[in-house]
Amino acid sequence: xxxxxxxxxxxxxxxxxxxxxxxxxxxxxxxxxxxxxxxxxxxxxxxxxxxxxxxxxxxxxxxxxxxxxxxxxxxxxxxxxxxxxxxxxxxxxxxxxxxxxxxxxxxxxxxxxxxxxxxxxxxxxxxxxxxxxxxxxxxxxxxxxxxxxxxxxxxxxxxxxxxxxxxxxxxxxxxxxxxxxxxxxxxxxxxxxxxxxxxxxxxxxxxxxxxxxxxxxxxxxxxxxxxxxxxxxxxxxxxxxxxxxxxxxxxxxxxxxxxxxxxxxxxxxxxxxxxxxxxxxxxxxxxxxxxxxxxxxxxxxxxxxxxx
Amino acid sequence: xxxxxxxxxxxxxxxxxxxxxxxxxxxxxxxxxxxxxxxxxxxxxxxxxxxxxxxxxxxxxxxxxxxxxxxxxxxxxxxxxxxxxxxxxxxxxxxxxxxxxxxxxxxxxxxxxxxxxxxxxxxxxxxxxxxxxxxxxxxxxxxxxxxxxxxxxxxxxxxxxxxxxxxxxxxxxxxxxxxxxxxxxxxxxxxxxxxxxxxxxxxxxxxxxxxxxxxxxxxxxxxxxxxxxxxxxxxxxxxxxxxxxxxxxxxxxxxxxxxxxxxxxxxxxxxxxxxx
Numbered sequence: 001x002x003x004x005x006x007x008x009x010x011x012x013x014x015x016x017x018x019x020x021x022x023x024x025x026x027x028x029x030x031x032x033x034x035x036x037x038x039x040x041x042x043x044x045x046x047x048x049x050x051x052x053x054x055x056x057x058x059x060x061x062x063x064x065x066x067x068x069x070x071x072x073x074x075x076x077x078x079x080x081x082x083x084x085x086x087x088x089x090x091x092x093x094x095x096x097x098x099x100x101x102x103x104x105x106x107x108x109x110x111x112x113x114x115x116x117x118x119x120x121x122x123x124x125x126x127x128x129x130x131x132x133x134x135x136x137x138x139x140x141x142x143x144x145x146x147x148x149x150x151x152x153x154x155x156x157x158x159x160x161x162x163x164x165x166x167x168x169x170x171x172x173x174x175x176x177x178x179x180x181x182x183x184x185x186x187x188x189x190x191x192x193x194x195x196x197x198x199x200x201x202x203x204x205x206x207x208x209x210x211x212x213x214x215x216x217x218x219x220x221x222x223x224x225x226x227x228x229x230x231x232x233x234x235x236x237x238x239x240x241x242x243x244x245x246x247x248x249x250x251x252x253x254x255x256x257x258x259x260x261x262x263x264x265x266x267x268x269x270x271x272x273x274x275x276x277x278x279x280x281x282x283x284x285x286x287x288x289x290x291x292x293x294x295x296x297x298x299x300x301x302x303x304x305x306x307x308x
Numbered sequence: 309x310x311x312x313x314x315x316x317x318x319x320x321x322x323x324x325x326x327x328x329x330x331x332x333x334x335x336x337x338x339x340x341x342x343x344x345x346x347x348x349x350x351x352x353x354x355x356x357x358x359x360x361x362x363x364x365x366x367x368x369x370x371x372x373x374x375x376x377x378x379x380x381x382x383x384x385x386x387x388x389x390x391x392x393x394x395x396x397x398x399x400x401x402x403x404x405x406x407x408x409x410x411x412x413x414x415x416x417x418x419x420x421x422x423x424x425x426x427x428x429x430x431x432x433x434x435x436x437x438x439x440x441x442x443x444x445x446x447x448x449x450x451x452x453x454x455x456x457x458x459x460x461x462x463x464x465x466x467x468x469x470x471x472x473x474x475x476x477x478x479x480x481x482x483x484x485x486x487x488x489x490x491x492x493x494x495x496x497x498x499x500x501x502x503x504x505x506x507x508x509x510x511x512x513x514x515x516x517x518x519x520x521x522x523x524x525x526x527x528x529x530x531x532x533x534x535x536x537x538x539x540x541x542x543x544x545x546x547x548x549x550x551x552x553x554x555x556x557x558x559x560x561x562x563x564x565x566x567x568x569x570x571x572x573x574x575x576x577x578x579x580x581x582x583x584x
Contacts, residue, residue: 057485082491090489098486100511110508114491148515162490 001070001087001169001202003031003054008065010049010058023049025226026065031204033169036196038213038234039206041223042248047206050223051172054204055088056081069170086115089168089200093175095159096152104150104158105143108132111166131165132158134199135191153184157191164195170202171195177212189216214238214252214272222247234272318434323550324368325435329444331551336432338558343424345565353565354420360561361427368435378430379423386422390415442467447545460535472520476513483512 010024023046031037041047052058053067053074060067060074067074072084089111092098101107108128112119119127132139135157142150147158164171176192177185189212196203207213213220214234222230222243230236230243237243238255251259254277258268261281268284270277281301319325324332339360346353365375379386397411433441446463453459484494487508494505 052485055489057488082493085489085491090486092482092486092489095486097516098483098490098508098512100508110487110492111490114493166491 002033002068003029003170003202004066004068005029005050005053006066008050008053008060008067010046010053010061010064014061023226024053027226027228029221029228029231031202034201035219036192036203036205036217038217038220039204039223040208040210040213040220040247040249043208045223045247046226047223048174051090051174051204051206054170054172055085055090057090082115086111086166087168088170088172089163089166090172091160091163091174091176093178095163096147096155099147099155099159099162102146103144104132104147107147107158108162108165111162115166127165127167128161131161134164134195135161136187137161153180153187156180156184156188160191164199168200170204171200172204172206174206175208176205177207177209192216210238210250210252210255214254215274222249224248235270238272316433317437318370318374319437320369320435322367322369322435324364324431324554326548327435327550327554328545328547329436329440330447330545331547331554332432332436333441333444333448335554335558336428338555338562339428340425342558342562342565343421343428345562345569346421347569350568351416351420353568354424356561356564356568357424357428360557361424361431363557364431368431370431370434374434375427375431378434379426382422382426386419389418389422393418438470439467442470443541443543443545460539468524472517475520476517479516480509480513483509 005027008024008027009022012021012023013019025046027046027050029050039047039051049058053060054069056074056079065075069084069088072079074084099107101110105125105128108131109124112124112127128143129139132142137154137157142154142158147155150158173192177188180188192203192205193216205213205217217234219231219233220237221228222237224247229246230240234252234255238251244251252272254270254272254274257277258270258272261268266284268277268280270280285301339357342360343354343357346357361375365372393415394407394411397408397414399408399410402408436444442463445466446459449457449459449462484492488494492505492508494502497505
């Protein structure tokens with residue numbers, strides 16, 4: 001399912017003078033099916049308002065542009081939001097806060113029961129088992145436990161199982177790694193890659209974490225002041241000084257290193273993922289540069305760093 | 309969810325805003341007593357109360373529509389009690405179908421009374437921030453310390469409750485959205501179905517409230533908070549000429565109403581018939 005927004009505009013409390021606030025101001029964006037797409041921008045730049053439009057949690061206002069998600073036209077009053085929400089899963093910040101049921105199995109089944117009313121008990125249990133196992137939990141061990149007795153990382157996994165159990169085609173994640181420790185974060189992001197490979201076609205990640213966007217997103221859009229000021233690969237976005245200044249975003253680690261090395265006269269042309277960057281860097285270290293430059297690299301990256 | 313206007317504070321720099329919260333609470337209570345003192349069918353007293361409200365609003369610089377908005381939340385209750393008065397009153401002469409003249413007057417009386425009380429109460433909360441309000445109540449309850457009532461703790465509980473209302477509204481909004489995204493349906497079905505649909509919202513809300521309470525307790529502990537003993541205030545409440553003027557105004561209102569009741573009272577049915 002492709003997402004196409006044309007000149008999308010949204011105003012909070014449009015009728016109250018003084019309180020009304022224009023959160024989106026003519027957003028044009030196309031997200032193709034099958035992408036991992038990043039949405040970045042400062043707090044209050046309109047990114048959250050935009051993603052909530054995608055599954056109809058915020059409805060498109062009158063005369064405020066157009067939004068299509070697959071065959072669903074969200075400007076149409078008769079749009080079937082329920083079946084749309086089955087196809088567009090959404091996970092908010094701290095999704096573990098939405099857990100409510102007595103057992104994990106029941107909580108995961110919640111969305112499925114809402115979307116497919118006539119599913120048999122066996123089918124239901126089968127789908128729940130599949131979802132729980134995909135997120136890397138042991139179904140038999142965990143299904144009768146209370147979701148509130150689990151650890152933080154497990155809770156988050158259960159919460160995401162509760163979203164993907166409906167087999168959405170698009171998955172929208174708002175700050176998916178917030179509040180996890182480094183190990184939990186890495187594991188959770190690897191899980192997302194796995195999901196993208198065999199379960200969900202399109203993944204949209206809203207994040208403040210530029211490292212995450214550079215590492216995992218093929219393309220991204222930068223929001224500022226309710227508009228999109230740039231769309232492109234992380235490499236294009238993070239090498240555009242004007243965009244960075246206007247949006248007030250930080251650089252991912254790889255991009256800031258690239259910049260520092262460039263100021264010392266060494267060009268490293270990577271796609272800004274850690275793997276690609278290190279490979280290109282090692283190549284440059286082996287082949288290029290004068291002697292003093294090599295010494296400089298050794299200071300930056302001692303030999304032991306590359307042994308692993 | 310966002311437009312809860314009853315009881316919201318309207319910040320401004322005015323005569324009424326600067327008044328002592330304790331005095332304002334007492335004046336509001338006195339004003340309500342005044343509204344209740346207006347005897348049956350005597351609308352001149354209501355006119356006096358209304359002009360008191362209008363005067364206070366004008367002095368407080370709160371826009372009139374903001375004060376009127378507070379009535380919107382209880383309009384159903386007002387209409388309901390007015391209808392009861394209209395249809396279940398057998399006294400007086402019939403004007404139309406089962407509606408009597410006394411019924412009509414009673415309905416108007418009830419509407420006026422409830423509206424005036426709500427207007428007065430919302431004027432208090434519009435001009436007094438929750439923190440000031442809690443401080444004021446603490447000040448007023450201070451004599452209860454004498455019978456070992458934990459006044460300070462009581463006020464603290466109250467101000468914490470008030471402080472967390474907007475936070476909880478935000479949280480509710482978030483959870484409703486999260487469950488809607490999982491296909492929860494809050495808008496269709498009969499009342500029992502809808503009540504049941506709220507469970508996935510209420511349970512996470514309850515749990516997060518407990519979590520917040522724990523965190524708040526820890527935060528207070530880590531700042532060595534230890535209740536009322538030897539505790540001083542950042543803002544000391546002090547009575548001023550403003551409070552005296554407010555008290556005089558409300559006292560004037562009460563005296564006026566008692567006076568009107570005594571000398572211009574129309575209390576019997578015969579008198580109403582004559583007046584009509």
